[in-house]
Amino acid sequence: MSVIVTGAASGIGRATAIEFAKRPLAGDQAKLMLVDRDEAGLASLIAELNALGAAAATCVADLMDPTAGETVVAATLAAFDGIDALISNAGAIHMVPLAEISTGQFDMLMNINARATLVLGQAARPYLAKSRGAIVATASTAAENPIIPLGAYSASKAALVMLMRQMAAEWGPEGIRCNCVSPGPTHTAMTAASYDDPEARAARAAEIPLGRVGAPEDLARAIRFLAGPDASHISGVNLLVDGGISANIATSKSSAANKIENK
Ligand code: NAD
DSSP, X not given: XXXXXXXXXXXXXXXXXXXXXXXXXXXXXXEEEEEESOHHXXXXXXXXXHHTTOEEEEEEOXXXXXXXXXXXXXXXXXXXXXXXXXXXXXXXXXXXXXXXXXXXXXXXXXXXXXXXXXXXXXXXXXXXXXXXXXXXXXXXXXXXXXXXXXXXXXXXXXXXXXXXXXXXXXHGGGTOEEEEEEEOSBOSGGGHHHHTSHHHHHHHHTTSTTSSOBOHHHHXXXXXXXXXXXXXXXXXXXXXXXXXXXXXXXXXXXXXXXXXXXX
């Protein structure tokens, strides 16, 4: 089973590649195409995947390049036969209020967080149709909840969630399932500046019903589920993997709701 994982050099993408290697979806060996612009990060993963019994190849690409989809698919077909799943996970963030964000920063977030999945999906589509495969994209709880100062990031992830619903509608008849996972607060390189600090991590955990900040492996298991046969009749969903924080808006730290009472 041949799986493309983008953003594989770090965090959720890295954990996802390891999850597929440990528990191949079909047969006894995962075939993993690892994609990132961080060449050293990809190289550092190969030995671990090989030790787990997986075949792995790398493609160094900047996924903001509109030709990146063709590049990644060509590299995958050169290494393996066909494509069974595309995990479009690479993403980026800017903590800038909407009043200050530049059009360049806004375009960058839309390109990596939404358009990259389109160009990858377009290039992989004929092969996914042949395998009756799946696309899983990593969105965010920010797609459904405004978070200050992540306005442009939230908008880009909302665009991604709708893109995947639209793909599910347009490409479902070809046998391709298209879904999102949405991480809540998750401890990765992207959030290390916050969650490496145990006090900050504990403060965040206190806002999460399940009482902890997420780990990359929490997402990896959900991604593997959505990519695989156990999800064979699931398409167009956005699966929240957030410890319940999206269901818990009223208890966020600044909520005035805690002070409401009847007279
Ligand atoms: P991470 O920084 O650990 O990993 C992101 C990876 O994407 C990196 O290896 C980076 O090199 C790669 N990447 C970024 N831009 C790229 C580009 N233009 N071309 C190629 N590769 C590129 O972060 P993570 O937390 O594992 O993030 C994975 C996904 O999860 C992202 O889409 C992110 O938006 C999403 N997410 C993360 C959190 C969280 O709390 N960590 C929450 C919600 C959503």
